[in-house]
Amino acid sequence: MLQAGQKVPDGNGNWKEIIGKADSYDDNNRLITSINGPMESNEIRINKTGFFFRKFLDETIGASTNSKMSTMWYPRFRISEAYMIACEAAYELNKTGEDDPLNYINPVRTRAGISELESITFEDIVREYRVEFALEDHRYWDLKRWRLAHEIWDGNSENPDAQLYELFPYQVNDPGSANDKMWVFDKKKAYMVPYPRYFQMKNYYNLFDNSWLNKNPLLVKNPYQ
Template sequence: MKTARAKEAEVYDFIASELDAIKNDIGNNGSKTRANKYTCMALKSRAMLYAATIAKYNALLTPSVATPGGEVGIPASRANEYFQKSLDASKEVLAGPYDLYRKNSDLGENFYEAIVSKSANTEVLFVRDFSVSESKKHLFTYENIVRGIREDNLSSSSISPTLNLVESYDNLDGTPGTLKTRTADGSDFVYYDKTTDIFANKDARLYGTVIYPGASFKGLPIEMQAGVMEWNAATQSYQTVEGDVLGKLYTDGKTQVAPSGPHNSIQEVSNTGFYMRKYIDKNSGASTRGIQSDVWWVWFRLGEIYLNAAEAAFELNKPAEAVSYVNAIRERAGFGANSFTTATLTLDKIRKERRTELAFEDHRVWDLKRWRIADKVWNGNSNNPDAVAYALYPYRIVKPGDPTRNGKFVFVKKVAPRFKSPRFFQIFNYYSSFDQDVINRNPKIVQNPFN
């Protein structure tokens, strides 16, 4: 009864062999809620990519995360074998009856719909579905709707996207997505007529993923303002005035703190200056406890498969093939048809595409783990901008007599007030530990490394 642990490679080999064995017999053609041939190959595409990258990058990690018997750790010599299996499975899916979602000429709305739309959605392969009419529903929208437009008297903004994520979306001219809040010499703010202006000409996936200040949702502009900055002539400086009441007006009769914040300490309002859009239901009543939402949860969609193929092809030294896959994803987001070339495409750029395309779809933490860089990105160092969660707070300028500044908006980048501790991923976090009672019952269960 006491069975030894299988090797990590054996687990992935078993997954691959099982999927290959059943893919032509499983049926369910056209179903998005029951697995079919293409679901099998989507899972194989993902699993083999995980195996390949663990094989390659675990060997480069110092110290490597492995056990002498191979229960943890895959031989680096097998990396290319797994990359090829992932690429082959991806190609099977891409040759199937699916297409990237392109129904809406508004590219930001189109990307949002690619995830939530259930009407002839050609991109989605496999989902966990819900139905309000069948009383199979969930509270995700109730828990994450924008505070200023919530339909219930409780909850909202349980998840606040960070500035770190927002700035990972590039500008459409290919320049980095760092938002301009200060002049080049740092001597003054950059002043904007509208809060949306700072997000102009961005990768359309930003709009489809995140609700940023001034963006619309459910046909309503989402006003976001953390306070005002009033010019003090005596000190020749701005005095920041915030407040503890959402929707409060300033002495000039205009907004002081917007109904949707952001705010340093008020609960159930954005703490970072952003709200989620992806997976949030725009239907009436979806943010109430009574009606709730039936937006589905996407397990597999074609966007991921393109990126799996791009990564595997690049790792196999097939840059031309990799470029064709990643450019298809970027073109849908508003970039030119050939925004990457074989000369400009890098592995880091492919990894960044995964972050922006697949945000909030349960990939990021697993990607960082399989690339064996989670302990470096989230190293617990408060001086590491990747480890710290940042926020962006908009303020309205009050400076009568200065038409170039009065009534304009400025932005302040800051550490998210409720998330001040840097994220700290340690090397033993790559694998969970077994409780000692598990090992006591079966001594053949080998404990995971560093646990």
């Protein structure tokens, strides 16, 4: 469970936050801040974002906790990726019939309990990669391959795709009111990553070491090197 703090009425029609240390309680033994946070601090093993990573969770009791080990393998390549590679290739080659890209993307969506697509665009493929492989270290390489990284991670702090956010849950402490024990979620720029992602054009290319160029004059330097 995550709880950043409490929201209490200030008597003027507004709410104020009460934030404590990890695993703190008020005088009425109501939780203020949970042992996991989230908190804006540099403490280790404290949630900093308000989100938990639950993908490929080992459900064995005690697994993945502090000083414990998980026996769950972390997959690097799944059948969904094979389907999506085929889908993307079929789309780029304008395939139809048995090789229609819909025949590859829809099994991925069906397995996830998502309605099938009746038509497909490149944006559909980009979105499917994003949601299907979330938190699996795909996003950076996909956007780089599609030459979209510099457009999405443009360094603009007002761009929600470039700026990282935290979502902190607060429980309302207002005994006797209908709001008591309700939840309020505050969205704000992430404390640990305050600056937006900025992908520059030069990041699409690798650098050639000068020693390589001296040995092979046919090599061409990175245009941004």
